Amino acid sequence: MDDHNDGSRWDGSERRLLGRAGARARAAYARTHGHLMRQPPLRRALLVAGGAVLLLIGLFAVYIALLFPLTPAIKDVKQARVARPTVVQSADGRELASFEQGIQEKIPLSQVSPHVVAALIATEDRRFYDHHGVDFTRIAGAFVANLKGDAQGGSTITQQLARNMFRDEIGRARNVNRKLKELITAFKIENTYSKTEILEAYLNTVPFLYNTYGIEAAARTYFGKPAAKLDENEAATLVGMLKGTAYYNPVTNPERSLARRNVVLAQMLKTGAFDEKRYRQLARRPLRLHFARLAEKNGKDDHFTAYVRKWLVEWANKNDVDLQQDGLVVQTTLDYDLQQTAQRAVERQADALQAIADVDWANPWQVNASQPQTYADMRDRVTPFAYFWQSHGDLLDAFVRESADYRKAVDGGEAPAAALTRLKGERDFMRQLKASKAHLEAGFVAMDPASGEVKAWVGSRNFQREQYDHVYQAARQPGSTFKPIVYAAALEKGIAPDHPYLDAVSTIRFADGTVWRPTDMSGTSGRQVPMRDGLVYSKNTITAQVIRDIGAAPIAKLARDLGVRQSKLSAVPSIGLGTSPVTLLEMVTAYSSIAAQGEYRHPVFVRRIVDREGQVVADFGAQKPERVLSQDVAATLLDLMRGVINRGTGTAIRTRFGITADVAGKTGTTQNNADGWFIMMHPNLVAGAWVGFNDNRVTMRSNYWGQGGHSAILLVGDFFKAALDGGKISADTLFPGGRKIEPAVRRVEEPVEDMEEGNDLEQEGGPPPDTPQPEQERPPEPPEPPQAPRDETNSLSNDA
Numbered sequence: 001m002d003d004h005n006d007g008s009r010w011d012g013s014e015r016r017l018l019g020r021a022g023a024r025a026r027a028a029y030a031r032t033h034g035h036l037m038r039q040p041p042l043r044r045a046l047l048v049a050g051g052a053v054l055l056l057i058g059l060f061a062v063y064i065a066l067l068f069p070l071t072p073a074i075k076d077v078k079q080a081r082v083a084r085p086t087v088v089q090s091a092d093g094r095e096l097a098s099f100e101q102g103i104q105e106k107i108p109l110s111q112v113s114p115h116v117v118a119a120l121i122a123t124e125d126r127r128f129y130d131h132h133g134v135d136f137t138r139i140a141g142a143f144v145a146n147l148k149g150d151a152q153g154g155s156t157i158t159q160q161l162a163r164n165m166f167r168d169e170i171g172r173a174r175n176v177n178r179k180l181k182e183l184i185t186a187f188k189i190e191n192t193y194s195k196t197e198i199l200e201a202y203l204n205t206v207p208f209l210y211n212t213y214g215i216e217a218a219a220r221t222y223f224g225k226p227a228a229k230l231d232e233n234e235a236a237t238l239v240g241m242l243k244g245t246a247y248y249n250p251v252t253n254p255e256r257s258l259a260r261r262n263v264v265l266a267q268m269l270k271t272g273a274f275d276e277k278r279y280r281q282l283a284r285r286p287l288r289l290h291f292a293r294l295a296e297k298n299g300k301d302d303h304f305t306a307y308v309r310k311w312l313v314e315w316a317n318k319n320d321v322d323l324q325q326d327g328l329v330v331q332t333t334l335d336y337d338l339q340q341t342a343q344r345a346v347e348r349q350a351d352a353l354q355a356i357a358d359v360d361w362a363n364p365w366q367v368n369a370s371q372p373q374t375y376a377d378m379r380d381r382v383t384p385f386a387y388f389w390q391s392h393g394d395l396l397d398a399f400v401r402e403s404a405d406y407r408k409a410v411d412g413g414e415a416p417a418a419a420l421t422r423l424k425g426e427r428d429f430m431r432q433l434k435a436s437k438a439h440l441e442a443g444f445v446a447m448d449p450a451s452g453e454v455k456a457w458v459g460s461r462n463f464q465r466e467q468y469d470h471v472y473q474a475a476r477q478p479g480s481t482f483k484p485i486v487y488a489a490a491l492e493k494g495i496a497p498d499h500p501y502l503d504a505v506s507t508i509r510f511a512d513g514t515v516w517r518p519t520d521m522s523g524t525s526g527r528q529v530p531m532r533d534g535l536v537y538s539k540n541t542i543t544a545q546v547i548r549d550i551g552a553a554p555i556a557k558l559a560r561d562l563g564v565r566q567s568k569l570s571a572v573p574s575i576g577l578g579t580s581p582v583t584l585l586e587m588v589t590a591y592s593s594i595a596a597q598g599e600y601r602h603p604v605f606v607r608r609i610v611d612r613e614g615q616v617v618a619d620f621g622a623q624k625p626e627r628v629l630s631q632d633v634a635a636t637l638l639d640l641m642r643g644v645i646n647r648g649t650g651t652a653i654r655t656r657f658g659i660t661a662d663v664a665g666k667t668g669t670t671q672n673n674a675d676g677w678f679i680m681m682h683p684n685l686v687a688g689a690w691v692g693f694n695d696n697r698v699t700m701r702s703n704y705w706g707q708g709g710h711s712a713i714l715l716v717g718d719f720f721k722a723a724l725d726g727g728k729i730s731a732d733t734l735f736p737g738g739r740k741i742e743p744a745v746r747r748v749e750e751p752v753e754d755m756e757e758g759n760d761l762e763q764e765g766g767p768p769p770d771t772p773q774p775e776q777e778r779p780p781e782p783p784e785p786p787q788a789p790r791d792e793t794n795s796l797s798n799d800a
Contacts, residue, residue: 084327085099085323085324085327086098086312086316086321086326086327086329087328087329087330088305088308088309088332089330089331089332090334090339091455092336094336096305096308097301097305097308097309099309099323103210103211103217103221104204104212105216106204106214106216107204109196109200109203111216111226111227111228112200112216113230113231113235115232115235115236116215116227116235116239117199118235118271119232119239119264120199120242121157121271122270122271123239123242123263123268124157124160125157126271127156128156128157128195129195133183133186133190134156134158134159134183134186135156155182157199158186158189158190159182159183161186161189161198161201161202161205162182162185164202164205164206165205203215203227204216208221208222208238208245209245209246210293215238218238219238220294221291221293221294222234222237222238222250222289222290222291223288223290224290224291224292232273232282233261233265233282233285233287233288236264236282237260237264240261240263240264241257241260243260250287250291258286265279265282266279301463302343302457303460303469303471304332304334304459304605306463306469307469308330308605308606311606312606315618319617319618327611327612328609328610328611328612329609329610329611331606331607331608331609331610332605333451333453333454333605333606333607334454334455334456335455335456335728337726338455338719338723339457339458341456341719341723341726341728342446342457342458342719343458344722345444345715345716345718346444346715347461349714350441350442350715351461352375352376353372353442353691353700353711353714354439355375355376356375356700356705357385357440357700357701357705358379358382358385358438359375360375360700360701360702360705361384361386362383362384362385362387363382363386364387366701370704372714388438389434395697397424399433399695400423400430400433401416403423403429403433405429406419406420409423436694437693437695437698438698439693439694440691440692440693441461441692441694442460442690442715443471443474443689443690444457444458444687444688444689445471445584445588445687445688446588446688446719447588447589447603447685447686447687448684448686449593449601449681449684449685449686451601452589452592452601452602452603452604453604453605453607454603454604454605455685456687456719457471459472468694470584470690471585472584472585473583474584475567475582475583476581476582476583476675476690476692476696477581477674478578478581478587478668478677479578479670479675479708480577480578480666480667480669480677480708481666481668481677481678481679481708482575482578482587483535483543483576483577483666484535484594484641485555485562485576486543486546486547486550486555486576487531487534487640488594488633489550489554490549490550491636492554492558492629493549495550496531497531497532497636497639497640498532499530500530501528501529501534501545502526502528502541502545503524503526503527503539503542504525504526505518506541506544508573516544516573518540518543518544518574519540519541520540520541521703522537524541529542531546532640532643533643534546535641535643535644535648535666536640536643536644536647537649538648540577543576544573544576546576547573547576548573552571552572552575552576553571555575555576556570556575559575559590561593561600561626561628561629562590562593562594562600562629563586563589563593563600564586564589565586567580567582567583567586578668584688584689588686588687588688589602591686592686594629594634594637594638594681595664595681595683595735597631597635597736598627598628598631598634599625599626599627600626600627601625601626604620606620607619607620607621608620608621635735638735638736638738639664641664642663642738644664644665644667645664645665646741649666649707649708649709650665650666650667650678650680650709652709652713652714653680653713653716656714657718657721658721659720659724660740660741660743661682661720661724661733661740662682662734662735662738662741663682663720664681664735665678665680665681665716666678666679667707667708667712668712669706669707669709672699673700673702673703674692674693674696675690675692675696675708676690676691676700676706676708676710676712677689677712678708678711678712679716680716680720681735682720683733683734683735684729684730684733685723685729687719687720688712688716689713689715689716690712
């Protein structure tokens with residue numbers, strides 16, 4: 001037989017089976033219907049009603065069975081009770097931040113005043129010890145009361161706990177579906193925990209306004225004491241808030257709170273908590289608050305923990321982790337002592353540079369001193385930036401037009417000229433605008449070149465004032481700090497360090513007919529000089545000839561290989577003079593690759609994540625390095641960059657800070673002193689700093705202090721000196737071929753013509769220098785964290 005015939009016979013058999021089943025169903029219905037019709041009318045109605053009820057009960061049971069898996073499982077209930085926030089730690093185990101749900105301190109029920117428990121049960125759930133999670137008697141009573149117009153709730157303490165513990169799973173909608181989920185979860189909680197454990201969990205999770213959760217935090221917030229010492233009135237006040245925390249807030253609505261407190265006291269009287277006399281005494285007393293908002297624990301966030309926090313949220317979402325409940329411990333790479341050292345260096349030296357800018361821009365004449373203390377002594381006797389605003393009227397008008405207040409006024413129909421005039425006449429607005437524009441900023445980051453681990457990270461002078469991160473968010477022109485990449489590419493191509501170049505302004509012609517004439521602030525000698533001196537003395541004229549000989553494309557590729565992997569690099573000749581904006585983190589990563597003898601490692605800021613039992617959940621430890629520069633070239637380049645410190649533009653490391661360790665580095669300055677950079681390498685630590693203003697149309701006035709070799713170098717030198725003196729790194733550790741330097745004689749002198757260039761480029765139809773547009777009144781919204789390549793052992797790498 002063929003398949004078609006087999007199918008036809010089967011179809012026919014199936015139809016016969018269905019027909020017989022239908023006949024039986026019709027016969028059963030006829031018998032039932034006949035039986036009902038033979039019954040008296042009253043009995044018949046009762047039978048129909050009873051059948052309908054049984055059917056509804058059956059359907060409801062099926063619905064409950066379907067809903068049951070959609071509510072939190074027993075393991076979720078168990079985990080929620082012992083929930084702990086994820087904690088972020090430094091490398092040595094000190095807490096840096098946590099993912100707590102507001103301000104919360106969990107305590108055992110034994111540390112809660114018995115008056116609180118008495119007030120809670122008397123008011124919220126009098127039959128708490130008699131029901132099994134749901135009080136059907138109370139539900140029925142509430143239903144009858146609601147029909148009479150007296151709105152009442154029927155939720156038990158266990159049901160309220162279910163809502164507090166599983167807000168997302170149960171939902172917030174006022175419908176039957178949510179209520180049934182709540183009832184089922186309450187049954188699960190009661191089957192899992194004792195009444196004492198339920199009370200403890202409830203009192204530790206209930207909200208009390210002001211981002212405060214739990215009875216302990218509430219007691220300290222409203223009465224300035226621990227929960228164990230709350231008296232009857234204080235307990236009744238806090239329990240009374242549970243009916244409506246905002247409505248019965250004792251701070252903003254004391255009269256309502258007092259009335260509600262007395263209602264709770266009356267309920268306590270009914271349950272025998274105290275006698276009538278005691279009740280009358282308590283009800284006559286005032287609230288007697290001692291209100292003080294508790295400090296947010298995560299208020300100690302800085303740019304590093306903020307970055308880790310954002311990365312962790314993404315990691316948790318991909319790995320189905322609850323950062324507020326799972327009690328993970330995130331072990332970061334940050335060295336706590338080095339972080340403190342970095343913060344002090346940034347604060348101290350950026351304040352000194354701010355004083356220099358304030359004084360230099362206060363009057364038509366400049367101070368021209370080489371010691372920051374000179375400016376600090378004058379600061380109180382001048383009006384900071386007074387001359388800058390007088391001499392930059394057009395720029396000030398531009399700042400006003402770029403402000404949110406101006407845009408709002410114009411969008412609202414005010415004439416542009418009128419809005420400009422009005423805002424310039426508003427003293428507070430202008431004062432705040434000028435202060436924000438004249439505020440010097442800084443960024444600092446330090447890494448271990450052997451591992452890629454971030455050891456210190458300071459994104460601005462003050463995190464509370466400025467959350468914009470100048471380590472990984474701010475892309476600025478790196479100036480001459482980019483030049484080592486040019487010379488590395490030249491060495492890789494086989495050009496010897498002593499290859500001679502003419503120190504003169506020359507016209508460089510390209511195949512497309514364009515011309516480039518880069519110049520130096522310090523002038524030229526007209527002599528043949530070795531290539532190494534082009535880097536040591538940061539000569540634009542020499543560097544431009546090197547770029548001509550090797551091409552821009554190899555430089556851009558090497559920069560990406562070394563660590564500049566997020567910012568877009570334009571492969572044009574001026575890239576070698578640092579005109580393509582990059583981040584400080586990228587540049588320090590590139591220098592770390594050089595310090596690691598040509599091996600690239602992506603920046604690591606989380607070492608591992610462990611659970612509450614100490615089991616490793618994710619490990620971001622040792623990574624396989626990527627060879628991006630030959631070891632011989634890296635060693636030669638390090639020797640060239642030693643020259644920057646020993647006899648070039650970075651000599652302040654020796655003379656001002658007295659550092660004798662084997663270190664190498666590079667300074668950097670951009671057009672009009674808009675950006676000051678300095679990055680220095682030690683065999684065990686690489687650190688870099690950037691200083692400037694958020695809006696690069698505001699710059700340092702002094703050509704001396706505007707250069708990275710006098711500005712950013714202060715932050716790095718201060719940090720390294722403290723790290724060396726404190727034993728965090730050793731002055732005896734050497735790079736290959738290195739040696740320790742004898743202490744330099746420190747000289748106190750007035751500024752002289754400096755060797756550092758200012759990115760003073762003359763363009764004659766040549767490739768554009770890629771100068772970025774001036775920043776807007778506020779920095780742009782923080783970009784998404786850089787997308788990292790996947791770690792070999794983890795689903796998500798913490799590549800910064």
